[in-house]
Amino acid sequence: MNIDNFLSQLPPVADDGFSERVMGKVRAMARRRMVFTVASIAACVVVALLILPWRTTGAELGVIIPQIASSAALNLAAAAIVLTFLVERQFSRL
Numbered sequence: 001m002n003i004d005n006f007l008s009q010l011p012p013v014a015d016d017g018f019s020e021r022v023m024g025k026v027r028a029m030a031r032r033r034m035v036f037t038v039a040s041i042a043a044c045v046v047v048a049l050l051i052l053p054w055r056t057t058g059a060e061l062g063v064i065i066p067q068i069a070s071s072a073a074l075n076l077a078a079a080a081i082v083l084t085f086l087v088e089r090q091f092s093r094l
Contacts, residue, residue: 068074
């Protein structure tokens with residue numbers, strides 16, 4: 001006998017709105033967490049925009065990006081990360 005069949009045989013329990021109150025608190029907490037996350041990301045972006053020297057960043061990226069693309073170690077690390085995500089996704093479907 002599985003748990004769903006067992007629980008469906010029990011009589012319903014009156015909770016006087018307890019479940020709705022608990023779910024309301026959970027939703028409010030999730031909403032606060034999302035607002036905090038978005039506000040934190042926005043604050044970090046604003047600070048980065050104010051601090052970074054944007055005139056020289058473009059020239060530096062023009063030098064760094066080809067070096068990153070030709071780096072065997074970084075390419076291997078990126079491949080390992082992608083492979084890990086793909087394998088994890090396949091196992092989660094089982």
